[in-house]
Amino acid sequence: MSAPNKSYDPVEVEALKPEEIERLRDEALAAFEAAADLAALQEAKVAHTGDRSPLSLANREIGALPPQAKKEAGQRVGQARGAVNKALAERRAVLEAERDARVLTEEAVDVTLPFDRAPRGARHPLTTLSERLGDIFTAMGYAVAEGPEVEAEWLNFDALNMGPDHPARSTQDTFFLKDATGHSTDGVVLRTHTSGVQIRSMLAASEPPIYVICPGRVFRSDELDATHTPVFSQIELLAVDEGLTMADLKGTLDHMVVSLFGEGMKTRLRPNYFPFTEPSAEMDMVCFNCRGESVGNPDRPCRTCSSEGWIELGGCGMVNPRVLIACGIDPNRYSGFAFGFGIERLLMFRHNVEDMRDIVEGDVRFTLPFGMEI
16 A cells, blocks of 8 residues: 655646736736726626635635645635735725715705795695684674784673673683783783674774674683693674574574585584673584484494584673673664684584694694695
């Protein structure tokens, strides 16, 4: 049996000769340097570092060498492959930097250039609804009356038959103003309703007939939450003339809800008490969603009216004779009716707004769906 061939020279393996390894290394470096972009560099990478590349095939030849020859050949091939990988990484970094710089230049946007597109806007739905209500009543012959938001206590309470002990006159419900020194002012409040404008209208008129609507902001000492706000919008109506009755009030209410919600709508009156009207009533309208068909019908529940068939809007009634006397109008000759309700409440009904805060926070995402209706 012959002994191992200890004199075997690895140089005799053509692929592992030093000059061949250097040639393969230099070819790879030249290919990487010649790559003009990342796509070309990827092709060169596959050709010179892939499983079928010359250096990879040469590395496989090392396994056929005797143990004493593997070390030198392995170092030679490893150094060459390390130089190739380093050159590949460096060239990739250069090409990526060139690409990023080119993208920044070619795709740059000049934000100082003028543009011809105006952002889409929207009117606040409270404004739109207030104007629609105004159109309904002005078409019926009513005038729009306005007054100050800082109101005299007499106009806000006393003239409306609200005595000194009325709960609404407490600081729990009403904002009383202070002067510049911080002391309370006598008889000046932020109006709690627009009824003060009704009083001003009657005082300003030489004599009836008087037909006015009074829209505007009012103030109550409430916390801002899903169903309350300290500042909200209200609209009130006042009619004073000879021979007015509750039938005229009912007809006006019916016309209003039909104009807002369409044919088939109607109202009902429930007895109540308000110091400024006598008799007084709460006005309800039939649910505009189910039209009353959900009442006693478990197969068709209605979230809008809780399957009750009616939705409460506000208070109304015939003007109390004491209010007419306070304004210098003869109650034996003239009578009148009035009603009022919150516009936010009506907006929540019409458009299924569940949180009062959405109405007042000024978020454009709330107003955009309502568009630019005028």
